[in-house]
Amino acid sequence: MAEIALTSAPQRARHGSSMGQPLTRRDGPLKVTGRATFAADNVADGTLHAALCVARIARGRVTHLDVAAAEAHPGVVAVMTPDNAPALAQHPDDKPHGFIFRLDLLQDSAVRYANQPIAVVIAETLEAATEGARLLSPRYEAETPRIGLDAEPPFTPPGIGVGQPPEETHGDVEAGLAAASRRIAATYETPAQYHNAMEPHAAVASWDGDRLTLHTPSQGMSMAQGRLAGLFGIAPENIRIESPFLGGGFGSKGLISGPQILACMAARLVGRPVKLVLARAQMYGPVGHRAETRQSFRLGADDAGKLTALEHETLTASSRFDDFFEPAGGVSHTLYASPAIAVRHQAVRVDTGTPLFMRAPGEASGSVALESAIDEMALACGMDPLEFRLANYAEVEPISGKPFSSKALRECYTRGAEHFGWSARPRAPRQTRDANGLLVGWGMGTATFPALMFEAQAKAELRADGTGLIETGAHDMGQGAWTALGQIAADGLGIGLDRLTFRMGSSDLPNAGIAGGSAHTATAGGAIHAAGQAVIAQLADLATNDSASPLYGAGNAGFVARDGRLFRRDDESRSEAYSDILARAGRASLTATGKASTDPAAAKTYAMHAHGAVFAEVKVDPDLGQIRVTRLVGAFAAGRIVNPRLVTSQYYGGMIWGMSFALHEHAAMDARTGRFLNDNLGEYHVPVNADTPAMEAILVHEDDAHVNALGIKGVGEIGITGSAGAIANAVWHATGIRVREIPITLDKLLG
């Protein structure tokens, strides 16, 4: 079990409050020396290697596998196919509840998408397993796949995202449009995107009777445990998942995927530990993606530039066999005031893997389209894009009418614009060139992401030697949970980080919920805080009932816990060290648990979102159409900032994802075969270091008394929103060409 203890004190630690300090990562020394153990780094002797054989068709069935050829290859131990795969207690297509996704676990010969696993070869070496998988030479009965948003007539799904309604309206859009003095209608398309975490999904599985140990990256160990328990018909407590470090997740490791479970089945089949690591191309299909969208807008505004109507219709695609519908319209619920708003989603079914959450699901795709449409409306009104956004500032959440729990968006606009120098922007496009003759354009976008909470638990212990322990099954996929949650833990116990042992990343620890929805710090942090408070309350009880304590009888005064001492809140000259309180009481330690989840009363009363404003500069070669982002300034308000160093990095990462969304990412598929044309990191473009612009992230102060006990919103996803639209708008401003098909590539500027 991973823990980070006394030996890794971060730099710039100081006594008193840990929260708010820009500490370096506590897992940094492990990560820069290669000692951080990712799942595939588990190399115990006797572990066999497994390799997947995946479908080269998108629809049909497998008619033949040359199992004999694979088995004859030296080193091959077993070939797992539908003929001999271990029986499961539950069919992987069963959906006892909506938040379970259908998996392909060798139950039959059907092929539902390209790159679907159709067999697993297990061998003594990786080389033998890989070659064995190739030797299977599958033959198929192929059917013509249906691919793309025009594959079939659209339908209205029963729910989008995690069960939100597909249609939400308020006011009369047709009347609003009729009353408008300016109108625009525009349609934008966003492509399928693949998470492409640097770490491929990996699983090292071993069985001891009916007990399973699984080293695998997970953004939600408890849910994975539940899924495995159902499939294998064993108790969840007989499953131990170790996931101390994830090499990126971005949503693709939120729910355990088919290949990770195939590793468990393979280990059961051969009765030995098995390691299975996906090849990069095998991550295009069975581990989720961001679905393509076509988003159509109709906007109207009056003479003062105030919106009279906003209609946002999304067409998206789910797989033929399961339901995940990209909730792209959500942004239009949140951002701009309008007396009439209509948000609708429709979908088609295509022969691909099932889409899933990908960093800023819904908001990312919706934001690039909405922010482009808002810019087009501003232009139609003859207004500056920032002026137009301020004219339509939502003082309450537009559709629900709820007040915001906090919203420092005006300050984000102001400070972002100042740092960027926005006021010098010429209104008309194609006005500016740099010294090299490149066209220069400036654009902006509003950022937003909901402040969510899931459910989490934590355990706290204070010891007589003045040290403390916090345990919670939290996940660090790069956001910095080891550090930020450690800071919350230290403050919760009122001790310095150097006195804290912090354990996370194992399913044997209390359930910390999901690392997703930008909610993990708030949720797991909330549980840690509650556990700390509970143990401090026990300590205070001991002291106030002990006549030898300087705190005796002070029960009504309240206490401050800091630096390993309890202080009277009303008189800090009266205090006592934890160790003295515990020693006199003859207690070696005190323990308590805590939990956190959404406060239903707050959720009913308030709209809770983080906000921001992103400003972008691009340069475009007028002859070649080559686009470079040269500057990005983002100002974000997301409640309490636990660690500004790590939060800045989250914003930078999000803004780079926004750039990637606007200019780079596009999973290309051959519509005739349903196979990928670029399922690799050379041709599926993600930004490299040289693509990175000069960046600035401004952390706008925001207090929120309602969102949760610690006042924390989330920072992991919001950076994408706003950024992609800002860049799209900057490309228009540089060139005068409005590209409505994302990503914006040079061919679309030259055509």
Added chain:
Amino acid sequence: MIPLRLTVNGTVREVLLEDPRVTLLDLLRERLHLTGSKKGCDRGQCGACTVLVDGRRINACLALAVSLDGASVTTIEGLADGDALHPVQAAFITHDGFQCGFCTPGQIMSAVGLITEGQAGTDPERIREGMSGNLCRCGAYAGISEAVLAAQGAGDGAAIREDAA
């Protein structure tokens, strides 16, 4: 059986390979249990497996181990001097040049190679170009470039090492 003699992080390793298909990366990870070098794509597109061979940075996933008989290999595990981090390692912590940490060993080895090659100097643009064979999906590029720049200027790196300790 193919006998191989490699110097890995200063230690001579004699290996008997039964299989000529083994890449340097898989040799390091699966047979020598040096798992710091990472496999992100297995075809030279991501840089997570970058190591130094005879001082030059290469993608270990693209090199067959049998082609490297007699070579000297430095991996991320061989960079620190005991508990004292190499200046580039220390600078990555100080400048938050990583998030998930999966690409980090490759980034750091690439940075060490780049600095040794003397190609980039203190020109940030050339550092960004020189580090562009190493993908970082988390988008920690700003910190990576700052770290390389800082380590480049650090001489023996003592100042940075002290800062991150």
